[in-house]
Amino acid sequence: MEAGRDTEELRSLILAAGGSAEQIASTVTRVGPDRVAAILVDELVHRAELGTIPQLAERPITVSFDFSFEGKVFAHAVTSSGTRTEPAPAGEEAPHARVELDLVQVNRAVFGPPGARHGTDRRIHWRDFEDQQALAGNMHVVPVVQHLLSGLEDQPIDLAGLSLRSGSDKWGLHYYTPHYERHFRPLRDRPLTILELGIGGYDDPAAGGGSLRMWKRFFPRALIYGVDVFDKAPLAEQRIVTVRGDQSDPAFLESLVTDIGPVDIIIDDGSHYCPDVTTALRTLFPHLVSGGLYVIEDLQTSYWPAYGGSSERLNEPTTTMGLLKQLLDGLNHEEYEPAGHHEPTEFDRTLTGAHFYHNLAFLEKGRNAEGSLPGWIGRERPA
Numbered sequence: 536m537e538a539g540r541d542t543e544e545l546r547s548l549i550l551a552a553g554g555s556a557e558q559i560a561s562t563v564t565r566v567g568p569d570r571v572a573a574i575l576v577d578e579l580v581h582r583a584e585l586g587t588i589p590q591l592a593e594r595p596i597t598v599s600f601d602f603s604f605e606g607k608v609f610a611h612a613v614t615s616s617g618t619r620t621e622p623a624p625a626g627e628e629a630p631h632a633r634v635e636l637d638l639v640q641v642n643r644a645v646f647g648p649p650g651a652r653h654g655t656d657r658r659i660h661w662r663d664f665e666d667q668q669a670l671a672g673n674m675h676v677v678p679v680v681q682h683l684l685s686g687l688e689d690q691p692i693d694l695a696g697l698s699l700r701s702g703s704d705k706w707g708l709h710y711y712t713p714h715y716e717r718h719f720r721p722l723r724d725r726p727l728t729i730l731e732l733g734i735g736g737y738d739d740p741a742a743g744g745g746s747l748r749m750w751k752r753f754f755p756r757a758l759i760y761g762v763d764v765f766d767k768a769p770l771a772e773q774r775i776v777t778v779r780g781d782q783s784d785p786a787f788l789e790s791l792v793t794d795i796g797p798v799d800i801i802i803d804d805g806s807h808y809c810p811d812v813t814t815a816l817r818t819l820f821p822h823l824v825s826g827g828l829y830v831i832e833d834l835q836t837s838y839w840p841a842y843g844g845s846s847e848r849l850n851e852p853t854t855t856m857g858l859l860k861q862l863l864d865g866l867n868h869e870e871y872e873p874a875g876h877h878e879p880t881e882f883d884r885t886l887t888g889a890h891f892y893h894n895l896a897f898l899e900k901g902r903n904a905e906g907s908l909p910g911w912i913g914r915e916r917p918a
């Protein structure tokens with residue numbers, strides 16, 4: 536797994552962004568202001584979705600972000616042609632726009648909790664402001680800058696649209712995004728670690744990654760880890776780490792979660808082979824944080840023999856749905872009779888909720904120990 540140093544830097548900037556200006560400044564000093572400026576520009580470019588501005592393909596635009604920090608300016612210029620946005624080559628002509636910003640304020644706006652995303656001072660200098668003809672040829676510089684600065688504000692996100700734009704099949708082939716919105720929206724602004732099994736694109740290293748990019752955009756403060764049996768290194772980017780491994784291998788899964796630490800959300804969109812799905816669930820669920828969510832997609836394979844499923848033995852725990860149905864009883868393990876005779880399993884003690892939709896399940900992790908009713912309440916049915 537690569538990107539260890541990067542993820543530590545990102546994690547510390549994300550956590551500091553919820554603190555005081557002094558805490559942010561000291562983290563910026565430790566990581567290095569120039570590096571922080573590059574991280575923030577990368578993030579603003581990701582959120583801007585500049586590919587939606589058609590004129591850029593014909594006429595690329597260069598924008599410089601001039602961040603001030605402790606009396607110095609750290610400038611990062613990018614040139615965008617819509618599909619590609621890259622650091623502007625050194626020594627090029629003056630940028631079409633130069634935006635003056637404060638490094639501490641921008642770190643808070645980009646990585647801080649929702650209330651923090653306001654009040655970032657900015658001053659924009661348009662290169663061709665006084666040259667009507669030049670300005671007319673590059674009027675799209677205005678929406679480009681607007682898009683780039685939109686990442687400083689709270690952004691409502693329609694997950695179905697985002698899924699389509701990111702190249703995931705979570706809406707269109709499947710209709711999962713409304714359910715994801717319902718369960719994920721309350722977590723959106725937390726600093727999270729998210730793990731998805733199955734990156735997409737199979738043996739083409741450069742294909743897939745749609746859902747990882749979708750989660751990165753939807754969760755502005757999250758680190759996203761993707762696992763695939765195939766090498767997906769070309770899809771790694773800031774806040775996205777790709778790991779090669781097999782979800783059927785418990786030793787690999789254990790070492791992965793030891794490396795990345797407790798996980799807030801796990802999504803299984805990998806092989807969909809029942810033995811792999813149940814292995815991953817049994818191995819990874821204990822590593823979810825309390826309050827975390829475990830999602831399993833494509834439950835249709837639970838009924839397909841080629842995937843280890845069955846349409847006859849519907850309660851067989853070797854199938855995904857059979858196991859999940861068995862786990863549901865554990866929600867009420869404290870009610871089993873006679874009282875005190877059942878030794879609760881890890882799932883009994885920590886599965887606190889389950890939501891089922893067409894081919895999709897969400898499991899909630901927590902402490903399932905509310906206790907039963909007092910013993911003096913009769914267990915006999917009143918005559």
Ligand SMILES: C[S@@+](CC[C@H](N)C(=O)[O-])C[C@H]1O[C@@H](n2cnc3c(N)ncnc32)[C@H](O)[C@@H]1O
Binds near residue numbers: 763
């Ligand atoms: C349906 S695609 C994932 C799509 C992606 N999550 C999205 O929504 O854009 C399934 C991926 O799982 C990977 N895969 C298959 N078997 C696997 C296994 N045993 N462990 C990990 N990944 C696996 C495949 O290579 C493929 O890229």
